[in-house]
Amino acid sequence: MNEPPEAVTEPAADEREQATTIRVFLALAPPDDAKDELARALRPAYEAYPRLRWNRIEDWHITLAFLGELPVTTVPLLVPPLAELSARRRPLRLALHGGGHFDERVLWSGIEGDLDGLHQLATDVRAVVRACGVPFPERPLRPHLTLARSRRGDHSAAVEIAAGLAAFSGREWEAERLHLVGSNIGRGPGPIHYRDVEAWSFGHGA
Numbered sequence: 186m187n188e189p190p191e192a193v194t195e196p197a198a199d200e201r202e203q204a205t206t207i208r209v210f211l212a213l214a215p216p217d218d219a220k221d222e223l224a225r226a227l228r229p230a231y232e233a234y235p236r237l238r239w240n241r242i243e244d245w246h247i248t249l250a251f252l253g254e255l256p257v258t259t260v261p262l263l264v265p266p267l268a269e270l271s272a273r274r275r276p277l278r279l280a281l282h283g284g285g286h287f288d289e290r291v292l293w294s295g296i297e298g299d300l301d302g303l304h305q306l307a308t309d310v311r312a313v314v315r316a317c318g319v320p321f322p323e324r325p326l327r328p329h330l331t332l333a334r335s336r337r338g339d340h341s342a343a344v345e346i347a348a349g350l351a352a353f354s355g356r357e358w359e360a361e362r363l364h365l366v367g368s369n370i371g372r373g374p375g376p377i378h379y380r381d382v383e384a385w386s387f388g389h390g391a
Contacts, residue, residue: 206254207367209382211267211310212246213303213360215281215330220245223281223294226353227332227346234342237292237333244379245330246366247279247296249307250314252321259319260365264383266313267363271385274309276359277302281330284350289340292347296328298357303328310363362386 215223224242231239279298286292296303307326314321335343365383 205257207257207260207382208254209260209365209367210251211249211314212364212366213249213277213279214246214362214364215279215360216358219281219355219358222355223353226350230346230349234333234346236336236339237342238336239333240331245332246364247303247328247330247360249303249326249363250311250321251324252314252319255319259317260367260382262317263314263319263365266317267310267365267383268385270309270313271363272388274306274363274387275302275389276361276387277306278357279303279360280357281353281355283353284332284347285329286343286347289344290335291331292333292335292343293329293331294350294353296330300328306363360387 220242230237277299279296281294282297283295284293285295304326311321311323333343333346362384364381366379367382368379
């Protein structure tokens with residue numbers, strides 16, 4: 186499932202120099218207008234539940250494969266085969282739809298559209314990673330976009346907001362790029378910082 190991106194801060198220079206590993210995942214990202222549409226639907230919840238750990242809208246993503254902590258020297262091995270895979274794939278038609286929660290703590294929006302294509306892309310992406318000799322946690326794909334996490338002891342908010350999102354149906358959009366995303370999770374008490382390590386446009390293949 187998606188990791189929770191929050192406020193972005195740049196890591197210090199000495200942190201960048203000392204880091205020998207990077208926490209990474211492969212994902213799709215909705216376009217800005219689709220995210221804005223959902224953000225408008227969430228506006229009452231933002232005001233009613235300010236203590237939720239809300240994800241930054243610009244960091245919303247749909248995780249295809251969570252690779253975890255990798256040596257920084259491993260990441261370049263993934264670039265050529267993932268670029269080749271992306272060039273062979275057509276963009277996917279998707280939409281944000283409804284809402285739900287995991288364990289009454291993690292609030293998410295659902296995904297609809299070309300779900301068969303989404304699952305096949307995730308399968309192919311994971312096969313490429315395995316072919317590069319990179320081990321990673323094998324988690325079933327549950328297509329969703331993480332919106333927020335409840336703080337400890339406050340589980341009602343995610344359940345109530347999810348119920349309010351049940352009727353939400355966003356416009357259809359094309360996922361046009363595959364993103365290799367890195368984060369600084371586990372590197373100190375500060376906010377989580379997400380950034381694209383690489384991103385590849387889909388081509389016009391089958």
